[in-house]
Amino acid sequence: MFESAELGHCVEKREYDREVAKLRAQLLDAQMHVVERAEFPVILLSSGSDGSGKGEIVNLLNEWMDPRHIQVHALRDPTDEERAHPFMYRFWRRLPPKGRTGVFLGSWYTASITGRVYGRVGGGELTRTLAEICRFERMLADEGALIVKLWLHLSKKAQRHRLAKLESKAATAWRVTPQDWKDYRRYDRFRAVTERALRDTSTAEAPWTVIEATDARYRNLTVGRTLLDAMHKRLERGKRPAVLRAAPPPGAPVDARDVIEELDLSLKLSEAKYDKKLHKLQARLHALAYDKRFCDHACVMVFEGNDAAGKGGAVRRVTRALDARIYDVVPIAAPTEEERAQPYLWRFWRHLPRRGRFTIFDRSWYGRVLVERVEGFAAEPAFMRAYREIVDFEESLVRSGIVLVKLWLAISPEEQLKRFHAREKTPFKRFKITADDWRNRKKWDAYQRAVCDMVDRTSTEPAPWHLVEANDKKWARVKVLETVCEAIERVL
Amino acid sequence: MFESAELGHCVEKREYDREVAKLRAQLLDAQMHVVERAEFPVILLSSGSDGSGKGEIVNLLNEWMDPRHIQVHALRDPTDEERAHPFMYRFWRRLPPKGRTGVFLGSWYTASITGRVYGRVGGGELTRTLAEICRFERMLADEGALIVKLWLHLSKKAQRHRLAKLESKAATAWRVTPQDWKDYRRYDRFRAVTERALRDTSTAEAPWTVIEATDARYRNLTVGRTLLDAMHKRLERGKRPAVLRAAPPPGAPVDARDVIEELDLSLKLSEAKYDKKLHKLQARLHALAYDKRFCDHACVMVFEGNDAAGKGGAVRRVTRALDARIYDVVPIAAPTEEERAQPYLWRFWRHLPRRGRFTIFDRSWYGRVLVERVEGFAAEPAFMRAYREIVDFEESLVRSGIVLVKLWLAISPEEQLKRFHAREKTPFKRFKITADDWRNRKKWDAYQRAVCDMVDRTSTEPAPWHLVEANDKKWARVKVLETVCEAIERVL
Numbered sequence: 002m003f004e005s006a007e008l009g010h011c012v013e014k015r016e017y018d019r020e021v022a023k024l025r026a027q028l029l030d031a032q033m034h035v036v037e038r039a040e041f042p043v044i045l046l047s048s049g050s051d052g053s054g055k056g057e058i059v060n061l062l063n064e065w066m067d068p069r070h071i072q073v074h075a076l077r078d079p080t081d082e083e084r085a086h087p088f089m090y091r092f093w094r095r096l097p098p099k100g101r102t103g104v105f106l107g108s109w110y111t112a113s114i115t116g117r118v119y120g121r122v123g124g125g126e127l128t129r130t131l132a133e134i135c136r137f138e139r140m141l142a143d144e145g146a147l148i149v150k151l152w153l154h155l156s157k158k159a160q161r162h163r164l165a166k167l168e169s170k171a172a173t174a175w176r177v178t179p180q181d182w183k184d185y186r187r188y189d190r191f192r193a194v195t196e197r198a199l200r201d202t203s204t205a206e207a208p209w210t211v212i213e214a215t216d217a218r219y220r221n222l223t224v225g226r227t228l229l230d231a232m233h234k235r236l237e238r239g240k241r242p243a244v245l246r247a248a249p250p251p252g253a254p255v256d257a258r259d260v261i262e263e264l265d266l267s268l269k270l271s272e273a274k275y276d277k278k279l280h281k282l283q284a285r286l287h288a289l290a291y292d293k294r295f296c297d298h299a300c301v302m303v304f305e306g307n308d309a310a311g312k313g314g315a316v317r318r319v320t321r322a323l324d325a326r327i328y329d330v331v332p333i334a335a336p337t338e339e340e341r342a343q344p345y346l347w348r349f350w351r352h353l354p355r356r357g358r359f360t361i362f363d364r365s366w367y368g369r370v371l372v373e374r375v376e377g378f379a380a381e382p383a384f385m386r387a388y389r390e391i392v393d394f395e396e397s398l399v400r401s402g403i404v405l406v407k408l409w410l411a412i413s414p415e416e417q418l419k420r421f422h423a424r425e426k427t428p429f430k431r432f433k434i435t436a437d438d439w440r441n442r443k444k445w446d447a448y449q450r451a452v453c454d455m456v457d458r459t460s461t462e463p464a465p466w467h468l469v470e471a472n473d474k475k476w477a478r479v480k481v482l483e484t485v486c487e488a489i490e491r492v493l
Numbered sequence: 494m495f496e497s498a499e500l501g502h503c504v505e506k507r508e509y510d511r512e513v514a515k516l517r518a519q520l521l522d523a524q525m526h527v528v529e530r531a532e533f534p535v536i537l538l539s540s541g542s543d544g545s546g547k548g549e550i551v552n553l554l555n556e557w558m559d560p561r562h563i564q565v566h567a568l569r570d571p572t573d574e575e576r577a578h579p580f581m582y583r584f585w586r587r588l589p590p591k592g593r594t595g596v597f598l599g600s601w602y603t604a605s606i607t608g609r610v611y612g613r614v615g616g617g618e619l620t621r622t623l624a625e626i627c628r629f630e631r632m633l634a635d636e637g638a639l640i641v642k643l644w645l646h647l648s649k650k651a652q653r654h655r656l657a658k659l660e661s662k663a664a665t666a667w668r669v670t671p672q673d674w675k676d677y678r679r680y681d682r683f684r685a686v687t688e689r690a691l692r693d694t695s696t697a698e699a700p701w702t703v704i705e706a707t708d709a710r711y712r713n714l715t716v717g718r719t720l721l722d723a724m725h726k727r728l729e730r731g732k733r734p735a736v737l738r739a740a741p742p743p744g745a746p747v748d749a750r751d752v753i754e755e756l757d758l759s760l761k762l763s764e765a766k767y768d769k770k771l772h773k774l775q776a777r778l779h780a781l782a783y784d785k786r787f788c789d790h791a792c793v794m795v796f797e798g799n800d801a802a803g804k805g806g807a808v809r810r811v812t813r814a815l816d817a818r819i820y821d822v823v824p825i826a827a828p829t830e831e832e833r834a835q836p837y838l839w840r841f842w843r844h845l846p847r848r849g850r851f852t853i854f855d856r857s858w859y860g861r862v863l864v865e866r867v868e869g870f871a872a873e874p875a876f877m878r879a880y881r882e883i884v885d886f887e888e889s890l891v892r893s894g895i896v897l898v899k900l901w902l903a904i905s906p907e908e909q910l911k912r913f914h915a916r917e918k919t920p921f922k923r924f925k926i927t928a929d930d931w932r933n934r935k936k937w938d939a940y941q942r943a944v945c946d947m948v949d950r951t952s953t954e955p956a957p958w959h960l961v962e963a964n965d966k967k968w969a970r971v972k973v974l975e976t977v978c979e980a981i982e983r984v985l
Binding site: 056059060062063064067068069070071072073075080081082104106175291313316317320321324325326327328329330331332337338339363 | 548551552554555556559560561562563564567572573574596598783805808809812813817818819821822823824829830831855
């Protein structure tokens with residue numbers, strides 16, 4: 002991986018000055034096209050050996066281009082807000098919107114690589130993390146992002162030389178920390194781990210560019226050219242997707258049996274039983290929320306279901322068991338402008354609960370494979386890849402300690418019709434029934450197909466779907482509360 | 494202030510049940526109108542004596558209304574991200590957007606009131622803070638917000654009784670902390686400070702409602718009714734402003750002399766002098782940014798000026814002196830959808846720098862009194878009140894340790910014309926010149942009038958305007974850097 006970056010590349014001053022003059026104008030021009038068209042974000046990772054000038058080239062890019070459209074993120078220790086969220090939260094909150102460039106000094110690679118070098122991260126864990134990173138970057142690329150990953154390389158000798166030189170001058174001595182020398186002593190280990198990490202994550206959509214950093218002029222020029230080329234190619238492609246590579250969704254089963262049809266929607270509870278069970282379950286949930294062990298966890302509930310299946314009522318039965326201080330209910334409607342300028346999962350990341358808290362999503366990221374699929378808002382490749390992206394997303398939540406409870410509330414078409422009519426008659430429920438609801442109803446079969454695919458493709462062991470028979474509201478509410486309690490109890 | 498809240502109000506169970514049934518339907522109905530119309534946010538402060546049930550009523554409202562449109566903020570200790578920003582940051586970031594309800598348990602009052610009780614806050618400081626709060630709330634109200642401030646009151650006897658009762662039951666004992674008893678021993682002092690705070694901040698636009706909290710049923714019903722009445726009245730008003738109370742801006746001076754005309758735009762620097770000065774100033778700024786004492790501060794620069802006055806170039810001369818890791822450049826264009834759902838200053842609050850960092854605004858909150866005034870996007874009352882709101886905003890930044898540098902780059906109409914033509918000819922500068930620029934140019938006099946008013950009304954001692962003669966770019970850049978350095982040196 003580093004062979005070509007230890008050849009002693011260098012550029013003479015005169016050539017450098019001449020080339021830089023051209024390069025700057027071209028970079029600025031390309032950047033302006035990116036800004037004006039606002040079709041995709043540019044994500045640039047500036048990484049490399051200690052002393053290789055990761056920070057210097059960021060300053061340079063800010064000087065060569067228009068700094069108003071560049072956001073620089075120098076990530077060191079996470080803040081306490083970040084530590085109370087899943088690992089990737091700090092990166093998601095900093096993703097640049099379409100049209101802008103985000104430069105990351107310290108990225109999603111840093112923790113794994115240094116962790117592996119110092120033995121805090123095992124080999125198996127590294128493999129898993131790198132595979133996850135690949136899928137994360139692929140998702141970004143599929144959502145349109147241009148990802149430019151730079152690795153500034155120094156040979157062992159060059160690194161020693163560089164650190165010593167920085168230390169010798171008063172103006173730059175502060176840039177060399179004891180940690181840098183400690184890292185230097187592990188140069189060979191660093192090199193081996195990095196080589197593997199770079200190889201495993203050099204994908205077609207987000208390849209690494211390794212740049213020899215011994216000569217600053219060679220380094221700067223190569224960085225500039227690499228970025229410029231990448232921007233040009235991405236601009237050329239425009240809105241066309243990178244690759245069309247989705248197989249179409251499979252057809253319906255030939256015997257018309259599916260997981261929804263198999264539900265016994267006649268299940269119900271008597272008023273008396275319901276009252277008793279409900280109170281018991283609410284007390285149980287309350288106790289769980291205030292269990293000391295829950296402080297290391299958080300809970301995300303996803304409520305999906307047919308229109309009028311009783312999501313709102315079920316949500317209220319859950320929240321009644323909790324203190325309003327520790328939960329948020331997030332209704333998902335059309336994304337805002339800022340949300341549309343980001344990958345579709347971004348709007349859910351921003352609402353994830355801190356440790357010790359609950360977030361209840363009333364509709365969720367599953368819109369991608371339900372309404373967006375059925376209504377054609379998401380093209381086939383987009384919703385077909387979403388299944389895997391969602392599984393990755395949920396896995397990262399669960400791994401961070403979040404209890405994820407996914408509930409599908411199912412009613413029959415007949416029951417829905419009854420409820421629609423009832424809503425139209427009750428004054429303060431009228432707002433709950435719109436023309437959309439009637440339109441969706443006509444597509445019942447397409448929705449049911451989408452629901453079954455969703456269950457099959459996203460019901461995982463750490464984050465299974467729970468199908469709730471909801472023709473009887475009492476039955477549904479009790480089952481919802483039971484499911485939530487059991488899920489939390491499983492982790493405590 | 495508390496006379497009517499110590500009468501022993503209470504409601505019988507039967508009456509309560511009957512009234513609550515009605516109230517819930519009405520509250521839900523009103524909330525849905527608020528949500529549907531999305532014209533204003535509802536900001537509800539739930540405050541009061543310890544043990545008065547501030548949290549209980551929040552749970553109740555969440556149950557009576559649709560919790561999907563309510564955000565509850567229980568604020569205790571600020572997070573480290575919040576501590577690195579001005580005091581009001583944590584409240585601004587939690588303001589509900591139009592159509593939603595934000596409930597605050599713990600508000601902008603808490604720190605001053607308890608601080609005063611325990612002697613950490615002096616009497617003069619309390620007076621100042623309360624006056625600031627009044628202006629803050631007035632700004633919110635002027636921006637359309639409905640503010641409902643509830644104070645749940647307990648007499649001394651009732652409080653002792655309440656705390657003891659809570660402590661006696663296992664299920665509620667955790668709610669009574671040693672701090673509560675400590676506060677109780679200071680009941681009289683608390684009462685005196687609170688009485689004054691409530692009186693001073695009971696304004697026409699955001700009055701306090703004091704509610705006797707001894708009897709839970711009386712308390713709940715009164716809270717519900719108060720909120721319902723407030724929502725009804727606010728809904729009735731619709732988009733009409735609360736009061737029309739702005740005097741028109743004063744006319745131009747009769748002798749046509751103004752602060753801009755008085756500038757000597759012929760000031761310039763030779764190339765040689767410029768190079769020398771620039772490098773010296775950049776080194777000086779760099780040293781200041783890395784001065785240890787700067788860690789307790791932050792720096793906000795505001796760049797305003799005529800179109801083509803050279804803001805971008807001046808910004809780049811500043812950023813070149815800094816490491817890209819410690820600054821952000823924020824270009825201000827049209828607000829996004831999420832920003833339009835908030836008071837106009839919200840979008841600037843979200844970009845304020847943490848301690849130790851720089852934020853450079855390329856155009857700023859002054860758009861309100863410049864382009865929005867001239868183009869008529871902001872009505873007269875809106876921009877006339879903006880002067881005062883901006884002064885308050887900037888004062889709170891400066892008080893938190895932020896160095897605020899406001900720069901107006903002035904060029905003559907002739908110089909502007911020359912630059913417009915030059916831009917049209919240079920390929921990678923063409924994006925910099927739009928039809929808007931030509932349109933604005935025709936309104937030169939109106940803009941100049943607005944600039945002079947802005948300088949007169951918002952140049953304060955802690956945050957003065959610096960007018961920069963910018964017909965010569967070199968002169969302007971040097972003056973900008975000088976001004977920034979001097980401003981930082983003044984606080985270190």
